[in-house]
Amino acid sequence: MAVEIRFTAASVARVRFAVSPLGETVLALRVLLGTGGHAAHRPWVRRARPLLAGERELPVLRALLAGPLPSFLFPVPQERLPSMATELDLLRATEETFFRREYGAVLGVPGEEVPAPAAVLPRLAGALHRCHELLVAPYWARMRAILEADVGRRALTLVDGGVQALFSELHRDIAWDDGQLVVHGRRTPHSAGRHTPHSVRTVDSGGHGLVLLPSVFNWPHVGVDESPVTTASIRYPAVGIGLLWEDRPPSPPTALAPVLGYTRTALLTALAEPLTTAALAVRLGITPSAVSQHLGTLRGAGLVSTQRRGRTALHLRTERADHLLGTSAS
Known part of the structure; x- marks a missing residue:
């Protein structure tokens, strides 16, 4: 099964990125319900699965997420970093x-038997809000750090090499061919349609563009919205999720934190080994831009050194920082 997304010149100019807390919550539920996911998420699954047991809308969620995913659960974000509340408003609308078309196709219900949206969507929105708070929100700072770091990396590729360079490295199953984007191979489709294994589905971007969404819980697969209302969208696996469920680094020395601040002290503690900005963001649960600001201050004080290898920057604390940490710990 392949999906072809056709572009016009106008739609190519409207390729953009976004991060979706609602999309990640839906995909997280799919992992917990045993219909998707990867072994990389097992540490999270062990912690999260018991929390799902009391959800009263679990039968409906299980039915909707058991097969191809209905597109209405993945409204395309209208901004780069929408809040969960904003996305739930889009779902309710x-x-x-x-x-009716998507719901009926997923559950195999004739059109005349599909309940009215007003009877389903508020319940779904409430259930997804509760699931987000229980299952995703405790880890969202770290997840967001990974997702934002991935967006930053892809944006540089787009600036340096254009659309063709962007798509050529996005995922092995994605190919750009003369104004047409083709997604091959195994993926998790966001579509209620049913297809034969060798069929090809064409999605016309219609000049609305394409939104690319890095994903933690869809990893390592690609998700394509095969029934877009307006803007087409693709969820692709974010780089760096191997760091997501790692234990946090040791607590920074308490005597030094009041002087440098907790975050900068934690950065110096983590930099006993060379790390990238993205890896530091994930470990500390803050955004890459915040990490960069703190690193700039620490570099200015002679406490951090940075080496560049191509597009990658590796940071390491200096001997002065080692001495400072050693003195505070003694």
Whole structure:
């Protein structure tokens, strides 16, 4: 099964990135319900699965997430970093005809038997909000750090090499061919449609562009919205999720934190080994831009050195920082 996304010149100019807390929550539920996911998420699954047992809408969620995913659960973000509340508002506002078509196809219900959106969407939104708070929100700072770092990396590729360079490194199953984007191979489709293994589905971007969403819980697969209302979208696996469920680094020395601040002290503690900005962001649960600001201050004080290898920057604390940490710990 392949999906072809056709572009016009106008839609190529509208390729953009976004991060979706709602999309990650839906995909997280899919992992917990045993219909997707990868072994990389096992540490999280062990912690999260018991928390799902009391969810009253679990039967509906299980039915909706058991197979191809209905597109109405993945409204395309209208901004780069929407809040969960904003995305749930988009879900509640799903157009009725679109909802009935997707809901009916997923559950195998004839059109006339599909319940009204007003009877389903508020319940779904409430359940997804509760699941986000229980299952995703405790880890969202670290997840967001990974997702934002991935967006930053892809944006540089787009600036340096254009659309062709961006798509050539996005995922092995994605190919750019003369104005047409083709997604091959195994993936997790965001579509209620049913297809034969060798069929090809064409998605016309219609000049609305394409939104690329890095994903933690869809890793390592690609997700394509095969039934876009307007803007087409692709979820691709974010780089760096291997660091996501690692234990946090040791607590920074308490005597030094009041002087440098907790975050800068934690950065110096973590930099006993060379690390990238993205890796530091994940370990500390803050954004890459915040890490960069703190590193700039620490470099200015002679406490951190940075070496560049191509596009990658590796940071390491200096001997002065080793002495400072050693003195505070003694």
